[in-house]
Amino acid sequence: MITEAGNDPKVGGLVYIAAFAPDRGESVASLIKDPPAGAPVPPILPPQDGYLTLDKAKFAASFAADVDSTKAEFMANSQVPWGLEALNGAVSEPAWRKKPSWYLIATEDKMIPPPAQQAMSKRAGASVVEVKGSHAIYVSQPRPVAALIEKAATDGAAK
Numbered sequence: 639m640i641t642e643a644g645n646d647p648k649v650g651g652l653v654y655i656a657a658f659a660p661d662r663g664e665s666v667a668s669l670i671k672d673p674p675a676g677a678p679v680p681p682i683l684p685p686q687d688g689y690l691t692l693d694k695a696k697f698a699a700s701f702a703a704d705v706d707s708t709k710a711e712f713m714a715n716s717q718v719p720w721g722l723e724a725l726n727g728a729v730s731e732p733a734w735r736k737k738p739s740w741y742l743i744a745t746e747d748k749m750i751p752p753p754a755q756q757a758m759s760k761r762a763g764a765s766v767v768e769v770k771g772s773h774a775i776y777v778s779q780p781r782p783v784a785a786l787i788e789k790a791a792t793d794g795a796a797k
Contacts, residue, residue, distance in 0.1 A: 644733030651737050651794040652762075653787050656744035656773050659758040660729045667725040669754070678748040689719035700748045702774040709777065734762035740790040742767050742775065742783060749773035765793075 641660055644652045658666050673679065681696035692701060697714035705713065733739075741759035745752050745768050752768075759766045769775060769782045776783045 641732045641734065642729050644737060645731055649733065649737065651790050652734055652739040652764075653790045654739065654741040654759065654762075654764065655776055655783055655786075656742060656747050656750060656755060658750065659732070659734060659739070659741065659762050659764070661732055661761065662730065663728050665726050665728045668728070670725075674751070674753065677751045677754075680749045685722050686719075688722050690722055690725070691717055691719045701772065702777065703746065703748065703772040704778040705772065705774050710774075713774065713777070732762070734764070738790075738794060739764040740767075740786055740793075741765070742769060742786050744769060744771045744773055744775040746771055747773045747775075765789075 640652050640654065640657070643649070658669055660666070660669060670680075678700065681693035681700050683691050683693050692714070694714040694717075697717070698705070698707065698710040702710040702713055739759075739762050741755070741762065741764035743752055743755040743759060743766060747755065750773065756766075767782065767786050769779055771779045
């Protein structure tokens with residue numbers, strides 16, 4: 639998680655791409671616990687052997703709605719399960735409190751609702767770019783993602 643790992647002295651800034659930006663004491667589990675009315679519910683399957691995956695049948699619509707169907711199917715079939723404990727890891731010191739951050743909001747995201755992305759990016763004081771796209775915006779829209787990373791690198795080097 640970049641929010642905690644970004645505290646390393648070698649890290650000059652943080653770039654969030656349709657991602658969680660938790661504050662002190664927050665975890666992904668706490669951030670998704672009470673979704674607002676009408677918010678999409680990610681198709682996370684019940685844990686198996688301590689790991690989570692997304693429902694393959696609902697993967698494209700929720701995670702990669704604007705990705706080519708063949709590529710989205712490949713992504714669904716090749717997803718790597720993530721540990722249940724990853725959801726519960728609370729942040730002790732968010733790096734965005736001391737370091738500059740940039741945030742790309744995916745306005746069609748069905749995994750992390752755009753209003754949640756807007757709130758987290760605002761709270762972090764991030765420079766924000768909004769791009770129409772799904773949670774997999776780094777696959778469907780790589781140019782604006784790369785442009786934001788380049789901007790962060792350039793702006794960060796200037797400081």
